[in-house]
Amino acid sequence: xxxxxxxxxxxxxxxxxxxxxxxxxxxxxxxxxxxxxxxxxxxxxxxxxxxxxxxxxxxxxxxxxxxxxxxxxxxxxxxxxxxxxxxxxxxxxxxxxxxxxxxxxxxxxxxxxxxxxx
Amino acid sequence: xxxxxxxxxxxxxxxxxxxxxxxxxxxxxxxxxxxxxxxxxxxxxxxxxxxxxxxxxxxxxxxxxxxxxxxxxxxxxxxxxxxxxxxxxxxxxxxxxxxxxxxxxxxxxxxxxxxxxxxxxxxxxxxxxxxxxxxxxxxxxxxxxxxxxxxxxxxxxxxxxxxxxxxxxxxxxxxxxxxxxxxxxxxxxxxxxxxxxxxxxxxxxxxxxxxxxxxxxxxxxxxxxxxxxxxxxxxxxxxxxxxxxxxxxxxxxxxxxxxxxxxxxxxxxxxxxxxxxxxxxxxxxxxxxxxxxxxxxxxxxxxxxxxxxxxxxxxxxxxxxxxxxxxxxxxxxxxxxxxxxxxxxxxxxxxxxxxxxxxxxxxxxxxxxxxxxxxxxxxxxxxxxxxxxxxxxxxxxxxxxxxxxxxxxxxxxxxxxxxxxxxxxxxxxxxxxxxxxxxxxxxxxxxxxxxxxxxxxxxxxxxxxxxxxxxxxxxxxxxxxxxxxxxxxxxxxxxxxxxxx
Numbered sequence: 001x002x003x004x005x006x007x008x009x010x011x012x013x014x015x016x017x018x019x020x021x022x023x024x025x026x027x028x029x030x031x032x033x034x035x036x037x038x039x040x041x042x043x044x045x046x047x048x049x050x051x052x053x054x055x056x057x058x059x060x061x062x063x064x065x066x067x068x069x070x071x072x073x074x075x076x077x078x079x080x081x082x083x084x085x086x087x088x089x090x091x092x093x094x095x096x097x098x099x100x101x102x103x104x105x106x107x108x109x110x111x112x113x114x115x116x117x118x
Numbered sequence: 119x120x121x122x123x124x125x126x127x128x129x130x131x132x133x134x135x136x137x138x139x140x141x142x143x144x145x146x147x148x149x150x151x152x153x154x155x156x157x158x159x160x161x162x163x164x165x166x167x168x169x170x171x172x173x174x175x176x177x178x179x180x181x182x183x184x185x186x187x188x189x190x191x192x193x194x195x196x197x198x199x200x201x202x203x204x205x206x207x208x209x210x211x212x213x214x215x216x217x218x219x220x221x222x223x224x225x226x227x228x229x230x231x232x233x234x235x236x237x238x239x240x241x242x243x244x245x246x247x248x249x250x251x252x253x254x255x256x257x258x259x260x261x262x263x264x265x266x267x268x269x270x271x272x273x274x275x276x277x278x279x280x281x282x283x284x285x286x287x288x289x290x291x292x293x294x295x296x297x298x299x300x301x302x303x304x305x306x307x308x309x310x311x312x313x314x315x316x317x318x319x320x321x322x323x324x325x326x327x328x329x330x331x332x333x334x335x336x337x338x339x340x341x342x343x344x345x346x347x348x349x350x351x352x353x354x355x356x357x358x359x360x361x362x363x364x365x366x367x368x369x370x371x372x373x374x375x376x377x378x379x380x381x382x383x384x385x386x387x388x389x390x391x392x393x394x395x396x397x398x399x400x401x402x403x404x405x406x407x408x409x410x411x412x413x414x415x416x417x418x419x420x421x422x423x424x425x426x427x428x429x430x431x432x433x434x435x436x437x438x439x440x441x442x443x444x445x446x447x448x449x450x451x452x453x454x455x456x457x458x459x460x461x462x463x464x465x466x467x468x469x470x471x472x473x474x475x476x477x478x479x480x481x482x483x484x485x486x487x488x489x490x491x492x493x494x495x496x497x498x499x500x501x502x503x504x505x506x507x508x509x510x511x512x513x514x515x516x517x518x519x520x521x522x523x524x525x526x527x528x529x530x531x532x533x534x535x536x537x538x539x540x541x542x543x544x545x546x547x548x549x550x551x552x553x554x555x556x557x558x559x560x561x562x563x564x565x566x567x568x569x570x571x572x573x574x575x576x577x578x579x580x581x582x583x584x585x586x587x588x589x590x591x592x593x594x595x596x597x598x599x600x601x602x603x604x605x606x607x608x609x610x611x612x613x614x615x616x617x618x619x
Contacts, residue, residue: 024286037289044297051304074303077252081296084259088289091266095282102275115276 009050016043030099030106034092041085048074048081124166125178125191128159128201129247129257133240136233145228146216152232153212156239160205163243167198171603177249185249186310192249196453196604200376201246203457204369207464208239210579211368215361217573218471221478222273222359231271235365238264242373251299251385252309254377255292258341262288265370269358277357280350287340287350294337301330302385314385322390331395334381342374344401344438345408348431352415355427360471360480363423367430367467368460375437375456379449382441383608392444401442406536408435413543417550422470422480425547426463429506432540433459436521439533443524450605451520454597458505458513458590465502465583469495472572472580477564485551487560491569494577496555498584503548505587508541512591516598 004011016039023036052074060069096106103111135155139148169176170193178191193201212235223231241261248254266288270281303309305326306317321327336347343351351371355363382391392398409432416428433455440452470480472495477484489496505512518537525533560566571577590597 021290024290030282033286037286040290041293044293044300047297048300051300074300077309080252080256084256084292087263088259088285091263092282092285092289095266095270095278095285098270099278099282102278111279115279 009046013043013047013050016040016046028108030096030108031093034089034096037092038085038089041081041088045078045081045085048078123178124162124169125176125193125247126180127162128166128205128243129191129240131155131159131162131240132236132243136236136240139236140229140233143229145225148229148232149212149216152236153209155236156205156209156212159239159243160202160209163198163202163205166193167195167202167600169193170195170198171600186308186313189253190249190310190312191247192311193247194604195600195607196379197246197376199453199600199604200372200456201243203460204242204246204373205239207368207460207583208235208365210464210582211235211361211365211468214364214468214471214576214579217576218361218468218475219359221475222361222471223271227271231268231359231361234264234267234271235362237261238268238365238370242369245373245377249311250309251302251311251314255296255299258292258295258377261370261373262292262341265366268362268366269354271362272357272359274357276353280353280357284350284354287347291337291340291347294333294340296337298330298332298334298337301326301333305330311380311385315387318386318390322394328395331386331391335378335397338374338378338381339404342371342378342438343431343434345404345411345431345435348408348412348434351431352424352427355430356421356423360423360467360474363427364464364467364471367426368464371430371434372437372456372460375434375441375452378438379441379452379608383449388444388609398442398444401438402533405435405439405442406533408432409439409536409540410543413540413547416547417543420482422473422482422485422551423467425482425551426466426470429544429547430459430463432544433463433506436517436537436540439537440521440524443528443530443533445524445527446602446605446609447520447527448524449608450598450601451517451524453601453604454520455517457597457601458517458587461513461583461586461590462502462505465498465580465587466506468576468580468583469499469502472576475572475576476569482551482554483561485554486558487555488569489556491560491566492571494571495580498577498580499555500552501584502587503552505591507544507548510591511588513587513597514591516591516594520598 020036020040020043024033027033027036052071054070057068057070058066060072100106103114105111132155139152142148142151176193180189219231238261241257244257245254266281266285269284270278302314305321305324306314308314340347355367382388412428412431416425419425437452437455440448474480505514508514508518521537522534
């Protein structure tokens with residue numbers, strides 16, 4: 001029981017990570033693939049954010065009487081990673097728009113039949 | 119004043135130039151501007167290599183924040199060598215692309231092409247120079263996002279699906295690296311590579327560190343297209359515009375190989391990765407399967423770009439094989455091959471782009487009779503092709519020579535024999551194309567007067583690479599000195615014992 005409760009943040013991370021990964025691999029619809037990719041990336045954000053927490057620490061703002069702070073660095077790193085994630089999603093979605101125009105569908109099995117395999 | 123900031127210039131120049139190239143708006147203007155900037159960063163890289171070889175490591179604290187708190191840029195013999203190769207190829211490809219993209223990219227998107235190219239260059243140089251593990255991830259994503267855009271500029275609609283597949287695979291790879299770096303930070307509390315290296319030894323048996331190692335190795339393997347994770351590469355290289363393929367094939371995957379070398383040797387330590395984790399056997403097995411499976415795949419394709427794409431995956435196998443030998447000679451062979459393969463694949467893809475420019479197809483049938491119609495292009499293709507095979511007097515021979523020497527040093531006859539047999543498969547796939555070009559007639563429905571040599575702006579960079587192929591094949595002192603000092607430096611740096619059998 002302790003294994004689950006003490007490490008609950010990791011369980012959430014692993015659950016989200018595998019959910020996202022599974023969607024990326026199995027989904028046939030390209031938009032769903034991007035959604036899966038986002039869930040996958042979000043799980044990593046949560047991994048970083050939760051590891052910055054120091055037990056008993058507060059937000060890293062200098063206040064009288066507080067000596068222990070959480071580590072702000074992982075949070076800042078994740079701000080960068082979120083920006084990267086948003087950019088990836090934007091590029092992915094714009095590719096989907098162009099695929100829809102070129103093939104008339106965003107279902108992977110449908111447009112695969114329209115071209116010869118390379 | 120400027121000399122102090124030399125190390126940051128190869129990143130900053132193309133990064134600032136990218137939006138300017140977009141604002142310039144006119145195709146010709148942004149072409150000239152992008153080429154100038156790329157040439158400048160090539161010159162700076164040369165200065166950096168000279169400085170790194172004479173003075174050792176150059177360190178630069180970005181924004182004046184000292185390491186390990188701030189982001190540190192570190193230029194040493196290993197990355198200055200790759201840096202010069204990347205920026206030189208970028209300049210040549212930009213010169214080549216002016217005419218090449220006329221036929222392959224819509225006029226309205228030309229400035230976008232130059233912008234994305236400069237962004238990609240900024241990302242790649244950033245990956246090479248940075249001394250910070252998280253910063254490496256950011257630059258990796260900058261170059262990757264630019265790459266997806268570049269691939270999707272192709273004229274065929276299949277480039278879109280290829281770019282999408284590349285985006286999904288690439289993002290998974292980059293996220294794996296992010297997870298790995300996060301796990302390392304969790305245990306060591308630092309992101310600076312040197313700082314990581316000095317602290318990681320205390321936690322070598324830690325499961326967190328080893329999980330991080332596993333995530334990083336898988337992530338980087340996706341990026342460098344190591345055998346079972348290479349599925350994104352052939353479609354992306356086939357359907358991207360030729361200038362893009364020439365650039366990516368000779369730089370992007372090579373930089374990823376460098377990242378793998380950096381993580382193994384500088385951060386984790388070769389001793390830990392190879393002797394304790396046994397990663398060398400995994401890499402060696404995958405590299406050999408890559409060489410044979412993908413060389414075989416290359417012999418059965420009908421699209422010449424796909425042939426060369428599969429050949430690229432096989433050649434990456436040779437680089438990883440060099441790394442997995444765990445010796446100075448092996449690592450040196452890997453590093454030399456990074457440089458040499460850039461020279462040959464750049465020339466080959468440029469020649470294929472030239473064929474597309476005139477004939478409008480890159481199917482093997484389109485090459486029929488071109489030996490007579492486009493003698494200079496096909497001669498370039500032939501020499502670069504011989505270099506892929508590893509014929510003496512070309513750079514391909516130098517890489518294979520050191521690879522075989524590295525294998526024989528450890529009395530590993532099997533590996534040496536496999537490398538040589540692998541080269542025979544290259545004879546088959548290059549030979550098929552040469553046979554069509556020189557021994558078959560031009561199809562009768564084609565008017566011979568339309569199929570002539572390409573503009574000199576396309577021929578010049580192609581031949582520059584071909585001459586480099588021969589020059590560095592004969593005078594090997596420059597490349598081998600740079601590579602051997604880089605390899606020795608990487609080994610010494612973490613006091614690793616060489617593995618001898």
